[in-house]
Amino acid sequence: MDAIDRRLLTVLETDGRASFAQIAEAAGLSKTPCWNRVQALEEKGVIMGYRAEIDRxxxxxxxxxxxxxxxxxxxxxxxxxxxxxxxxxxxxxxxxxxxxxxxxxxxxxxxxxxxxxxxxxxxxxxxxxxxxxxxxxxxxxxxxxxxxxxx
Missing domain, CATH: 3.30.70.920 (Lrp/AsnC effector binding domain/regulation of amino acid metabolism (RAM) domain)
Structure with a gap:
């Protein structure tokens, strides 16, 4: 995992609904390489899923x-x-x-x-x-x- 992956994860952890355009911009990538990296992080199990936080x-x-x-x-x-x-x-x-x-x-x-x-x-x-x-x-x-x- 490199610095770009860490930036991607930071953005997604803060806002799981961020668009790929927003994520790519924060990571310094274009949309397609950003999407490819996120897919790879999902396949490796680094990103375990996306969910809404619900007030109990x-x-x-x-x-x-x-x-x-x-x-x-x-x-x-x-x-x-x-x-x-x-x-x-x-x-x-x-x-x-x-x-x-x-x-x-x-x-x-x-x-x-x-x-x-x-x-x-x-x-x-x-x-x-x-x-x-x-x-x-x-x-x-x-x-x-x-x-x-x-x-």
Whole structure:
């Protein structure tokens, strides 16, 4: 990846709806070479997709929580397959330390969070225990990667 690819990624990360003319201008290219480079970055998996950021509260899911989950040894594969099917789970990451996973979930309220914990997450394969933290305020999220990616 060279400096031009990095400029392309910076523009796309800031505005995924930018036109190829805008992207090309920022990268110092004409439209066709710009399009070819973006296609190559997509094919390599550097660009994983494009999406709209949606305000959780606007769609009835204002409560954000982080759930640390400890799993029985040998049950990780089954847990990962099962947790991927739980719609309220936005992200699932393996971690080092006393817990094996951290989940980021969005729900409508504390009652829905309680239902999620008791009726769904506690019953997933291998779950030993979990600890939940409710987010009171998001200071920032989805910080651009390219600003910190170096050259």
């Amino acid at each position: 509260a606007s769609v009835g899911l204002p409560l954000l929580a982080f759930i640390d989950v400890a799993i029985d040894l040998g049950r990780h594969e089954a847990f990962e397959a099962a947790v991927a099917e739980v719609g309220a789970v936005l992200e699932c990451h393996t971690t080092a330390g006393p817990f094996d996973y951290v989940l980021r979930v969005a729900v409508r309220d504390v009652g829905a969070l309680d239902d999620l914990l008791r009726a769904q997450l506690s019953r997933l394969p291998g779950v030993k225990n979990f600890a939940t933290r409710i987010c009171l305020k998001t200071v920032f999220q989805a910080r651009p990667l390219m600003a910190n990616a170096g050259s």
